[in-house]
Amino acid sequence: MKINDFRLEVYFGEHEFSAPYLLGQSDCEAMTVRELLSYESDSEKAFMDSWLGYTEVAGSDELRTQIAQLYSQMNSDEIIVHSGAQEAIFNFMNVLLNKGDHVITMFPTYQSLFEVANAIGCQVSQWNLRQGNKGWVLDLEELEALVTPQTKLICINTPNNPTGYTLTDEESARIIEIARAHNIYIFSDEVYKGLELDGIKRSWIADQYEKAVTLGVMSKAYGLPGLRIGWIATKDQEMIESMMKYKHYTTICNSATSEYLATVALKNGQRILNRNLEIIKHNLEASDEFFEKYSNLFTYNKPMCGPIAFHKLNLEIPIRQFCDTMVKEQGVLLLPADMYFFEGNYFRMGYGRKNFKENLKHFENYLIKKEMTDKVIKD
Ligand SMILES: Cc1ncc(COP(=O)(O)O)c(C=O)c1O
Structure with a gap:
């Protein structure tokens, strides 16, 4: 079977392990094997005895x-x-x-x-x-x-x-x-x-x-x-x-x-979901503040469930160009809408990681550096 390239995976392949500030990821904060096994008593010994x-x-x-x-x-x-x-x-x-x-x-x-x-x-x-x-x-x-x-x-x-x-x-x-x-x-x-x-x-x-x-x-x-x-x-x-x-x-x-x-x-499972939900809620507080502050630049679409959302950049600059330049110059990775074959200036943002707030700060610094923060929304 011949199949087209997976756009999102190709894009992540280029940047995911080199960009220092990931803001577009779709998974929640991972953990070590040790941390996972600490959720269940006696599981460490059973893990070491797993039959391969x-x-x-x-x-x-x-x-x-x-x-x-x-x-x-x-x-x-x-x-x-x-x-x-x-x-x-x-x-x-x-x-x-x-x-x-x-x-x-x-x-x-x-x-x-x-x-x-x-x-x-x-x-x-x-x-x-x-x-x-x-x-x-x-x-x-x-x-x-x-x-x-x-x-x-x-x-x-x-x-x-x-x-x-x-x-x-x-x-x-x-x-x-x-x-x-x-x-x-x-x-x-x-x-x-x-x-x-x-x-x-x-x-x-x-x-x-x-x-x-x-x-x-x-x-x-x-x-x-x-x-x-x-x-x-x-x-x-x-x-x-x-x-x-x-x-x-x-x-x-x-x-x-x-x-x-x-x-x-x-x-x-429920304990792990609660842990991840806490991280997302915590990150959404910072996100609410950020998008309120820059409501002249973005249409904010808060997620209903899960760690991702798809917001709109309301500037004349095409979203692909915006994201490519930002990852190159500032090391902040967002996922532009063309990865989804979707028309419009949208980008995916991920809320599941513990370093979200710090990475958001780098996003803001980029907007400031590029003198974008005072720009007025287009029609
Ligand atoms: C909606 C959806 N389905 C399936 C997958 C694939 O998941 P996995 O990495 O576990 O194969 C993803 C990964 O991003 C996804 O977002």
């Missing part, structure tokens, strides 16, 4: 049991563990889709959620998030209007990367209703779930619809991307079997040590 043989294709029973407990309707045999979320997206799309199928994808979104379908030869329609007066908005009637007799899949990403928009349970129920009426699969990337800033927990889509496939991961809300542990949850047993067979050609099974560490993390 091949592991079960679907993931260890213990890990799948922990994952299933996140849901209200899932059993461990309705879960398949993958190497990160990315492998699961790639395998799912390849199992379900054929050339000529129609796919509707929430947009903007993480590139693989439409690029893999493109590479297979599907026709992909965008269901657009739009800038409203108080953040991002989605039109459910628009979704229904996009459905055709060839539509095989609706792909949603909630909480959304890059906007931080999250569906309410009522909105999810309506999407399920549309999908059910037309016998369409839903792929629901929910890798940022668990960090709801309004304190209202959202239900997982796979708990509510028999043709829904939900994606979860340790990388984002739990801040453990180095584990490379993601998973699929679905009631569709045929899908589970087909994805297991597909995985025989990608990674076969997961790292034994990562499975063990992910199990420890999920046993202490």
Whole structure:
């Protein structure tokens, strides 16, 4: 299969490990193995005794049991563990889709959620998030209007990367209703779930619809991307079997040590989510202040859930040029909208890291140095 470059990963590849002030990252603050093991007594010895043989294709029973407990309707045999979320997206799309199928994808979104379908030869329609007066908005009637007799899949990403928009349970129920009426699969990337800033927990889509496939991961809300542990949850047993067979050609099974560490993390999942939520809330206080101070320069779109948001720069300078110059001259990394194929002067900002405030200061210093702070908003 030929597939286009992953723009965001290419951009991060250029800057992520050289820019000193990261302000666009999507994961929460990571931790050391030692810190993670300190959440669970006796886990250090068990970790050292981990067996480094091949592991079960679907993931260890213990890990799948922990994952299933996140849901209200899932059993461990309705879960398949993958190497990160990315492998699961790639395998799912390849199992379900054929050339000529129609796919509707929430947009903007993480590139693989439409690029893999493109590479297979599907026709992909965008269901657009739009800038409203108080953040991002989605039109459910628009979704229904996009459905055709060839539509095989609706792909949603909630909480959304890059906007931080999250569906309410009522909105999810309506999407399920549309999908059910037309016998369409839903792929629901929910890798940022668990960090709801309004304190209202959202239900997982796979708990509510028999043709829904939900994606979860340790990388984002739990801040453990180095584990490379993601998973699929679905009631569709045929899908589970087909994805297991597909995985025989990608990674076969997961790292034994990562499975063990992910199990420890999920046993202490709520504590880790609380830790990360605290970091985000703390950072948002500084962010509120910053965007209030510079409301002449930016449209501030506070996230609804998770550690990322998509704000607008209201200056004449193109966002790509703005971000490229800033990382070069000041070492501050933001993610420009063209990484999402999104038109408009938007940039992604990440709130999950402990050094956010310090990095924001470098962003401000850059604006001051470039004499941008007093500029007046364009029409
Ligand atoms: C919405 C979304 N899905 C999937 C992924 C891939 O996650 P992972 O790095 O765990 O493979 C990402 C990573 O940024 C993401 O933002």
